[in-house]
Amino acid sequence: MHESAIAKSILEIVSQRLHSIGAPATAHNVSVVFGEFRNAEPESVEFAFDNMKAFYPGAANCQLVINTISAMAQCKRAQHKYHPEASNAYRCPTCDSGIGNLLQGEELDVVNVVVELDQTE
């Protein structure tokens, strides 16, 4: 399952951010975006993330916030903008040509990590 590899990569980025602070800190949440044209199934990634986070210091209670980004294509023939759909074989509904460019939908990014410095007495 490559979803666990994706979850692991997210946790490594969280760990790195915690480390870069240079003081004991805790991660509250991490926001990621998954484009529709990437093979990342949110539920599977979340399941793997929650199963692994305890192994990453400071991330045991970190919440994963996933936003999916729907695809937006520009057709090959006339640059019409459209949402490519499997039911239409990803073709342009206006002129039936295929995907020229994908303007969005290929994201697989961490956009934000919220961390808090640990209290020290």
Place this chain on the structure above:
Amino acid sequence: MHESADEHTMERILNKNDELAEHNRDHFREAMTCTVNLMSAPGAGKTSLLEATFRMAGRKFSSTVIEGDMVGELDADRIRKTGVSVHQISTGRSCHLDANMVARLLHSEKMEKTDVLFIENVGNLVCPAEFNLGEFKRVVLLSVTEGDDKPIKYPVIFRNCDLVVFTKCDLLEYVEFNLGEAEKNIQAINPDVVTMQVSSKTGYGMDKWTSWIQSQIEAYRQEQKQTKHVHQHSH
């Protein structure tokens, strides 16, 4: 609370993999080896295509193979019988090769300097699509027994490849596979892709395939000549 978004902008989740892929690319560049990542569903004919290639194109170019398999060395043994050297990566429970597995191999085993390195990925149309290995070209095999609708069901892998090879074309007369339809479905997702038909069993289309490989070897060399600047290569 401290939002670390201020200090760091967005980061690609598979950043680490991409960095390692770049590192692998440096290794391939040093050896001037054109690297081809072969991907398909299980049993679409990746190993058979390689066997046929080495049988038929023995003298046209020299080859090495990396075999990625979850368990065993069945495919590696088949390649060994052709006389081509093969390196095995056992992926265990992982359903794809990643750049780190390839990097570990490149650092632990002496690789031959051949014209081309074929990397046979784990049979799977989903996971391998997400992991760059540092390859020069990506090839997807679609066997005619799988159905012409597969590009629609697995758009990511068909969008992110340079060549689609329709395999087992000797079976076309026995199955409902509309080549025109399959081709149209692929073009709609990936307009720049090249497609071709082969049968590893009869040899049909093999000349086209070996010519494509030769043209990629040439293209790779040209590209390296043009981008000849000093590359930092550290381990």
